[in-house]
Structure formats: structure tokens, C-alpha cells
Amino acid sequence: MDTRYIRHARRHARGAVQPVVIAILIVVAVLAAAAWFLIIKPHQDLVQADAGGHPSTPVASGREAPPPPANVEAMSLNQLLSEARRAMNEQRLLAPAGNNAFEFYLKVLQKQPGNQVATDALRETFPFAATAAEQAINQRDFGESQRQIDLLAKADPANYTLTILRSKLDAQRKLMDREQQLAADKEKQQQLAAQKAVTDKAEADKLAEQKAQQAAAEQRQAQQARLAQQQQAESARQQASASAAPAAGSDAGATAGTRAAVLVKNTPPRYPTAAMRSNQEGWVELAFTITADGSVNDVKVIDAQPRHVFDRAAIDAVTRWKYQPATQDGSPVASNKRQRIEFKL
Template identity: 60%
Template sequence: MDTRYILDTRRHARGAIRPLVIAIVAIVGLLVVAAWFLIIKPHQELMMADSGGHPSTPVSAATRAAPPPPVNVAAMDVNQLLTEARTAMNQQRYLAPTGNNAFEFYLRVLVKDPGNKVASDALRETFPFAANSAEQSINSRDFNEAQRQIDLLAKADPTNFTLTILRSKLDAQRKTLDKEQQQTLDQQKTQQLAAQKAAADKLAADQLAEQQKAQLATQQKEKPVRTAQQAAQSAAGSTPAAAGATAEAGANAGGETSDAALVKGVAPDYPASALRSHQSGWVVVSFSIGPDGHTGDIHVVDAQPKHVFDRAAMDAVRRYVFKPAMKSGVAVSTTQQQKIEFNL
């Protein structure tokens, strides 16, 4: 036989096979599409109708407002439980309220009839939508209800990975709420401490004002005495010699003699460590007042507690300004002690 004839025959055969393969693939594709629309999809819709409507419809607040659970659920038979489950599905009560939801009714059916296909198929197909309901409870921070719904989902499908996601979200939301509550408490404590410090500063300022007022009253009492002494000296000085003697005596006897008086006080700064730990205490500080009215030689005599408020007390005293003590009209140095209290 001629080789050229054989090759031509094979080429013709191959050319005829290719359209045939394409036609077979097209027919199979059409059969798959037809099976989806004619068999699979109607079956799913039938299952949805049997289990109580389409589960993808959003759950509204009105849907959740369900009647109380039926009386004596434990005595119901399988058909009665399925009827209640379908009613709950129609009302989109997948997981709530407690005792009157589709999942609990279907789970009771499986307890009475472990092989019930209607109940098992309904639980499996509505699981994603029921999980979405549980996620809504988590997002609304109804943590107890969310935990109950997750536990109910676990009874239906304990190995479903969605449960892990829901539990993680629930834990994260709880931690977020705890953090927000802690921040609120911290803000309240900070505001309270600030108010206490403001009250302490006001009290210190009021005490200083009272001290200055008392010192001014003392000075006002001393003025008439000095004025009378000066008048007596003027009346007695009728001759130059007498006037000179009187002037000398007045210089020695009429000169001002007084204790040091606080002119400017400073409220001590509350140590940050003591503020954080809510510590209170006091410090007794000894210091000298120079002729210029400034303090020096500052040291702590006693304190309670030790070494907590010492520096703050000394820094405050270092900034004090006094009217120096006077002796016969001359400013002199003196030493004082002062107890400074730190209270919250």
C-alpha cells in the first residue's frame, strides 16, 4: 500500500476526531448546567423551604421578638419538634431566644431520632447563618448571650472551624471592653488626684493668707506704742542737750523689735511616686532666716514616712521669703522650724 495514502488517511481521521471531542465536551457542560438548574438548585430550595425559609435574610429586631417557648417541650415527639423548628426558621430564630429557637428544636429531634436527615441537613446548611447571628451578639457586646450561642453551635458541629473564629472574636471583644473600663477608671483616678491636689494647694494658700493677716494685725498693734514713745521724746526735748539725750535714748529704746514674718509662701510639689501610691505624710524642716529675708541652712528634723517628702518640703522652704526679725530696729538672723503636711 502506498505510504502517502496511509498518511492522508490518518490526517483525515484526526481531523474528524477533534470536532467530535469538542462536541462531547460541550454536551457534558450543558448537562452539568442543566443538572444544576433542574436538580441541584430545586433540591436546595426545597430543603430551605422544609427547614423554614431562606437563611440569608438579615435578622431584624422584630424577628428576635419571639413568643415564649411552647409548654412541655420535653414531651413533644419528633414531628412536633420539627414543626416548632420550621416555625422558628421562618421567623429566623436560629439561636435565640433560649429554649425557643430552631437549633435547640433540631438538636432535640436528633436526641430522639439520631438519624433524622431533615434535622441534620437543616443544622448543617443553616450553620453559617446561625454563626453570623452569634457574631452579631459579639459585636453588640452581649457576651453572655454570645457564649450561649457559641456553645449551642458547638453541639451541632463541634469541629467546625468557625467556632474557633467566634471564640477568638469573643475573647478579643472582652479584652477590649476590659481595657476601655480600665482606661475610664484611670481617668477618674487622675481627675480625683488632680482635684485633691488643687484642694491641698488652696488650703496651703488659705493658711498662708491667715498667717499674713495675723502678722499685719500684730504690726498694727505695735504702731500706736511707737507713736506714743516718739511724742513723749518730742515733748521732753526742750533744750538742745535734752533733745540730744532724748534722741539717743529713742534710738536705743524705740527701735523696732519683732519676729520674722512670712511674706511669700510656696505650696510644696507633691512627689509623683507618692501621688501614684496614694501616700500621705509630714516633714518637720529647720531653717535659718537671714537679714535679707531669705532662707538658708535648710535640713529635715523629722519626717513620716522617711525620705518620701523630704526633698519636696526643703524645696518649698528654700523659696520662702520673710520679713526678717528686727532687734532694736536692726534686721537679724533667726532660726525656725515648720511642719509641712502632705495629704491627698
Template identity: 75%
Template sequence: MSLNQLLSEARKAVNEQRLLAPAGNNAFEFYLNVLEKDPGNQVASDALRETFPVGASVAEQAINQRDFNEAQRQIDLLAKADPANYTLTILRSKLDAQRKLQDREQQLASDKEKQTQLAAQKAAADKAEAERQASEAQQKAVAEQQQKAAQARLAQQQQSEAARQPSSTSAAPATAAATSSAATHGPVLIRNVSPRYPVTAVRANQEGWVEVSFTITPDGNVDNVQVVDAEPRHVFDRAAVEAVSRWKYQPATQDGSPIASQDKRRIVFKLN
């Protein structure tokens, strides 16, 4: 465009308050183009000097609105018009401060989001642990009921065997038979300790089982617990071995004397 056309477009942009924006169609760029063609053009120089404070306010608004790229473009445009103006230093400092503030706010928001995620993970782990403890308590209660039922069945069986003895048999032989029956029997579980559900398995939502063999000592303790088979392998083995090792038995007897015996059990791990 010619000088007259550029000046005309510049005046029009000023009237429409397009001092620094949009890019390529604003008063400052038109006046700067005039000065490129005619460096001594007084009209363009005066217009840029007079509108500089308003243009600085426009750039400050862009900073406050956090439109940092646009603010930088406008500051650079103002610097072409008056590079030594101290207002530019203020604008640049404010732009830098606002950018740092935004970075801090974004970092704080990121940290808060991470804390929220960690809290959610902890809540999930706590819930899983509470469910595990509830399951352990339930399994213990079931084991106690099974133990009581087994003892009741054993007592009933002994009573039935005693009742089937012939009535003509003398008291002494009957007593001897009852003593012999009671003197030889297999081991009876009297304390069942439920296994702890591994936290890693809870988080992975894993279920499975472990089959173990072990020795019941004459004093009723469990010894030499060995993993025979497991599914999946090496996930629940340790928990199963630790639990079974704490079981307590009424030991097997032979002729009235406690003896060592062998047993095999499958420990099932199941999430509720």
C-alpha cells in the same frame, strides 16, 4: 413536640431569622431537638450545616456588641451542631480578646477617675495652703499695725507725763524724772510671727486656740514656751509654740537695765 412540629417550628424560625436567639425559641435548638429524637434525621442535619455560617455571623455580632454572655451561649449552641468546626475557635478567640479589651478599658477608666480625684484633692490642698498664707500675711499686717499703735501710745503717754511735770521744777529734776520713767517699763512686742496652720487641721476644717506662757529674755528673745491650755488639745500646740518662739521683744527694763520677764498669750487659729 413531635418531629414534624419541631421541623415546622425550625423552618419558621429560619424564615424569621431566629437562628440562635432568643434562647429556647430558635432554629438551631429546634433542629438539635429533632436530632435528639431522631439522630439520623437528614433534614435537621442539612439545615444545621447550611445555616451554620449565618449562625456564626450572628454570634460574631453579639461579640462586637459586647453582649458577651449571649455570645457565649450562641457559641455553645453552634458547638452542639458542629463541635469540630474551626470557626468556633476563631469566635472563642475573638470573644476572649474582646473581654480582655473591655477589662483594660474599665481599668483605664478607673485609673483616670482616681487621677481626677487626686487632682481635685491636690487642688483643694493648694487652695487651703494659699488661704493659709493669705491669712498669715493678714495676721502679720495686723500685728505690725498693733505694734505701731502700741509704740505710738507709749510715746504719747511719755509725752503726757512729761507735760504734767510742775513748771517750777528745775531742769535737772525734770530730766531725772523722764529718765526714770523711760528706764523702767514692761516688754514691748516688736516682731510677731504668725503660726503656720497645720495641714491636717485645714483638711479637717478644724479651728481652735492655744494659750502659752513664756519668758522674755533680757536680749528680747522668747524662751521656755509652755502650753497652758488648748482647744482642741494637741492639734495646734506645736504650731503655736514654734511661732511664739520666733517672736522678738523690746525687753522689760528696770532702772535702765534689761531684765527677764514673763508673758502669756492666746494664739487663735481660725479658717477664713
């Protein structure tokens, strides 16, 4: 192919593209100029003419919200628009209640329905205000969220965003209710578990105490049985000694009808609880007087091992014993006796 033809075709193609690019740039420039003169500039002039205004995008301000005007109802349109502009600059779109841009603009529309500045401001800032309401929902400030949604509904009741916000608010409320219910159920389960642990411990302690009391009772019964056997053996020995004594002699008149006291009723001593718990054993030796009527009197501790552990139990038991009193010349007389009482487990 002829190279001259190829170069000619390339130059022809570049020449065709350049007019198209230039035409596109001219169209874009014309549209930008038309937007400026037909939309942006008239809107700015209208804002300046009404001594108020609104931004499309709120400007953040680090200042705290000023107190609300004292008498909003008595304010003029220009004053309301000025307060609304200040609230917008400080990002007080929906809060605090009574001192936010939406309430001021809505008040303007009450005084002058169809006010273009208020209408445009509410329409353009609606998405930003909806975002602020969504943040209140996410923070679970349900009362404030509902108030802000109601305020948005006054500005644009047919906006679909309200349906989304109401659904999110309802979902957050249900989620919080579930979380609170789960927390309440968990707390109740913990309380029931704690109560069961206390009840189980009390039952275990009661059972252990019953077993300890039963063991102590069995030990007391065994001790009392041993003591009874000891007393019976002592009585038998004393009776045998009395029977073997001389019955007559050259001075039989002095010894006739004389015999020692004989035990007829003995009461086993109570094993001290403290000694039983500590598995402690011992003995007590007593001296006492058997009166002419067979009762025991003037009981004294002669010796004991260990001291002061079994003394009281031994004295209480011996005091309740009954004897057939000793006799002299056939008549009952008082006599003295010593007795050792063993305490063994």
C-alpha cells in the same frame, strides 16, 4: 502562498472548534440536570414529606419574634421542625434563647438522632449562625455571645469556626478590660489632680491669711508703741505742770498738798480689725472720771473721727488705765479728765 489553501485551513479550524464547544455545553447541561434530580429535588421532597424544612439562606422578616412555645418537650418532631422553619424564616437562628432554629433542630436530634432534615439544616446554616454570633461579640454582649457559641458547639463541636469565635470573644473581653482599666486610671488621675488643686489652694489661702495676720500684728504693735509714747509724754507734761504750781502763798492753806492725777499704767488700745483691713485711721476724744483709788470710771465719747469706728477700742483701753489720784489738802480725791487717743497705721 496560495490563498485557496489559507481559506481551506480556516474553514477546517472553525469546523474543529464548533464540536468542542457543543460538547462542553452538553456536559454542563447534564451536570445541572443531575444536580437537580439527584440533590435539590430529593431534598425538597424530604422537607415536604416531614412537614418542616430549612432554607440554605435565611429569609429576613420584619416581624418581632413570637413568644416561645409553652411546652417544647411535649412537641412532636413535625411541630419542632415547623417551629424551626418559622424561626429560620424570621432569622432567629441562635436568639432569643429558647425560641430559635438551632435549639429546635437540636431538640429534634435529641428525639430522633440522625434526623436528616435537622442535620442538613444545622450544617447549611452554621455559617450564617456563626456570623450572628460574631455580631453579638462585636456588640460586646459577652453573655449572649458565649451562649450562642455554646449552641453552635452542640451543633458541630469540631468546626474550626468555633475556635475563631472563641478567640474573638476572648480578645473583645481583654480589650474591654483594658479600656475599663484605662478609664479607671484616667478617672483616678483626674481625682488626684482635683484633690491636689484643692490642697494647693487651701495652703495658698492659709499662707495668705498668716501673712495678713502677721502684718496686722505688726501694725497693732506699732500703734500701741505710738500710743504708749503719747501717754508717757502726757504724763510728763502733767507732772511738770504740777511741779510748777505755786507751793505757798497768802492763802497757802487752800492750795497746799493739791496736785492733779498722774497716769501710772496705760494699756494701748486694740486696733479694730475691720479698720485695719480697710487701712482706716482716726481718733477718739474721751471724758472720764479718775476715782480716789486711781481707777477710771464713767468713760464717755466726746467726739470721734470717724464716728463709731474706734469708740469701743478707745473706751476699753482707757477703762484699764491706772492713775495716781489727784490730791487736795494732801488727801486723794476724784477728778475729771479729757483725753484724745489717736489711731494710726
